[in-house]
Amino acid sequence: MLMTLWARPRQRQAGRRAGAVLMAASAISFAAATALAQSDSYTVGNLTVEAPWARATPAGAKVGGAYMKIRNAGAEPDRLMGGSLTGASGVEVHEMSMSNNVMKMRQLKDGLEIKPGQTVELKPGGYHLMLTGLRDGLKQGQKLTGTLRFEKAGTVQIEFAIAPIGAQSGGHMQH
Numbered sequence: 001m002l003m004t005l006w007a008r009p010r011q012r013q014a015g016r017r018a019g020a021v022l023m024a025a026s027a028i029s030f031a032a033a034t035a036l037a038q039s040d041s042y043t044v045g046n047l048t049v050e051a052p053w054a055r056a057t058p059a060g061a062k063v064g065g066a067y068m069k070i071r072n073a074g075a076e077p078d079r080l081m082g083g084s085l086t087g088a089s090g091v092e093v094h095e096m097s098m099s100n101n102v103m104k105m106r107q108l109k110d111g112l113e114i115k116p117g118q119t120v121e122l123k124p125g126g127y128h129l130m131l132t133g134l135r136d137g138l139k140q141g142q143k144l145t146g147t148l149r150f151e152k153a154g155t156v157q158i159e160f161a162i163a164p165i166g167a168q169s170g171g172h173m174q175h
């Protein structure tokens with residue numbers, strides 16, 4: 001469990017670096033990179049939400065987790081406050097961390113800060129959106145739709161791809 005959690009971010013960072021090189025190349029490749037991101041990327045104000053995904057739940061589960069990357073290209077900090085999703089009665093911003101070999105989870109009541117120029121990643125074992133009161137659970141291959149709410153940028157409509165139970169990443173973003 002621990003090994004998996006720690007091994008993952010390295011792969012993802014490599015992907016991010018490749019993305020940055022592509023963006024820097026020219027206006028033409030910038031357009032290409034934007035086209036590649038397509039439905040995987042949502043912009044609201046100075047924020048870009050990338051590769052949102054959720055994890056399928058066992059049948060009957062009432063809670064689930066959703067993940068994404070959020071980039072702040074602005075000059076002011078903003079905060080992810082929560083949102084609303086079809087099929088879930090609540091959406092909370094949570095942080096998971098290891099303490100004395102025990103995974104602990106807490107709600108970030110003041111939201112999750114995204115500093116200017118920073119990309120914050122929500123991922124299994126770390127920051128995540130906690131979906132509560134799921135009506136039918138989350139099924140692999142389906143889409144989860146709704147909105148995210150930011151303190152300054154406001155709300156944005158979003159669609160989460162649903163990856164298999166136990167997935168450590170969205171999968172669809174690894175080309």
Ligand SMILES: [Cu+2]
Nearest residue numbers: 094105128130
């Ligand atoms: Cu949680």
